[in-house]
Amino acid sequence: MDVRMDGRVAMITGASSGLGLAMAKEFAASGGSVALLARKADALSVAKAEVAKAAGKANTKIEAYSCDVSKAAPIADTFKKVVADFGKVDIVVNNAGISHAKAFDTVTDEDWQGDLDLKLFAAIRLCRLALPGMRERKWGRIVNVLNIGAKAPGADSTPTSVSRAAGLALTKALSKENAPHNVLVNAMLVGLIDSDQWQRRHKAIGKGETYEQFLAGMAKGRIPLGRMGKAEEFARMACFLCSDAGSFITGVAINVDGGASPVV
Numbered sequence: 001m002d003v004r005m006d007g008r009v010a011m012i013t014g015a016s017s018g019l020g021l022a023m024a025k026e027f028a029a030s031g032g033s034v035a036l037l038a039r040k041a042d043a044l045s046v047a048k049a050e051v052a053k054a055a056g057k058a059n060t061k062i063e064a065y066s067c068d069v070s071k072a073a074p075i076a077d078t079f080k081k082v083v084a085d086f087g088k089v090d091i092v093v094n095n096a097g098i099s100h101a102k103a104f105d106t107v108t109d110e111d112w113q114g115d116l117d118l119k120l121f122a123a124i125r126l127c128r129l130a131l132p133g134m135r136e137r138k139w140g141r142i143v144n145v146l147n148i149g150a151k152a153p154g155a156d157s158t159p160t161s162v163s164r165a166a167g168l169a170l171t172k173a174l175s176k177e178n179a180p181h182n183v184l185v186n187a188m189l190v191g192l193i194d195s196d197q198w199q200r201r202h203k204a205i206g207k208g209e210t211y212e213q214f215l216a217g218m219a220k221g222r223i224p225l226g227r228m229g230k231a232e233e234f235a236r237m238a239c240f241l242c243s244d245a246g247s248f249i250t251g252v253a254i255n256v257d258g259g260a261s262p263v264v
């Protein structure tokens with residue numbers, strides 16, 4: 001099977017590290033052009049160089065944009081710049097996010113608002129900007145990166161599980177509305193996947209175990225496949241959904257979790 005993205009332009013939020021960076025590399029290696037969004041300019045320029053390297057000889061364009069997607073104005077400005085630089089946006093991956101889960105009683109109004117701004121409103125705003133062009137060209141892909149708590153929330157999982165569940169509803173509603181225009185909208189639900197956020201957490205805990213021991217401890221008893229996922233494994237599924245190979249799949253939410261979720 002040929003999974004190619006030649007001629008497509010993808011806008012990926014949270015693309016300076018972890019899953020977002022892995023998706024950007026996979027898309028570029030498959031011939032796609034990629035706009036990378038994140039807040040920190042220094043990390044973005046390192047990421048841009050890595051993505052360009054992954055693209056190899058492919059005829060792609062890679063640009064990086066410093067943008068806080070939890071705010072409306074930067075999203076609108078950046079979208080305008082991306083269209084000016086690339087001419088169009090065919091693919092949007094709403095991936096930016098940070099871990100935010102604690103006991104319900106301790107979640108403040110500010111926590112709720114911040115989480116919804118980053119994980120729900122960022123996707124709403126970017127989809128609203130990108131959808132008209134996708135519909136006009138009769139080709140589009142949106143992938144909303146959520147987590148398995150969206151379908152199966154656990155204790156101490158707010159505000160994230162609630163923001164993510166809203167992302168599921170957004171995915172389904174947009175898939176129905178846009179299918180007649182050949183714009184496909186899907187969600188990918190992360191379980192536990194090795195990324196920069198786990199490296200930061202390992203450093204912060206500083207218990208003296210190696211990073212490999214830390215990852216093995218995280219996976220033990222939680223992931224039926226017996227290990228944390230790799231960002232590349234996640235990126236391959238995203239690339240499939242965003243290519244022509246995924247042309248009959250819309251409105252689904254796929255667990256990419258090594259079997260961890262209790263529900264399908």
Ligand SMILES: NC(=O)c1ccc[n+]([C@@H]2O[C@H](COP(=O)([O-])OP(=O)(O)OC[C@H]3O[C@@H](n4cnc5c(N)ncnc54)[C@H](OP(=O)(O)O)[C@@H]3O)[C@@H](O)[C@H]2O)c1
Binds near residue numbers: 018039069096097198
């Ligand atoms: N890896 C997992 O096991 C796991 C589990 C559950 C859910 N997820 C979800 O999967 C997505 C990717 O996670 P990851 O593990 O790859 O995390 P990561 O390595 O920490 O990367 C997060 C990315 O998001 C960007 N970002 C954060 N806040 C932003 C903002 N306000 N505006 C723009 N960009 C922002 C970060 O760059 P800047 O800081 O420079 O902005 C970075 O590029 C997130 O939505 C996360 O919640 C991951």
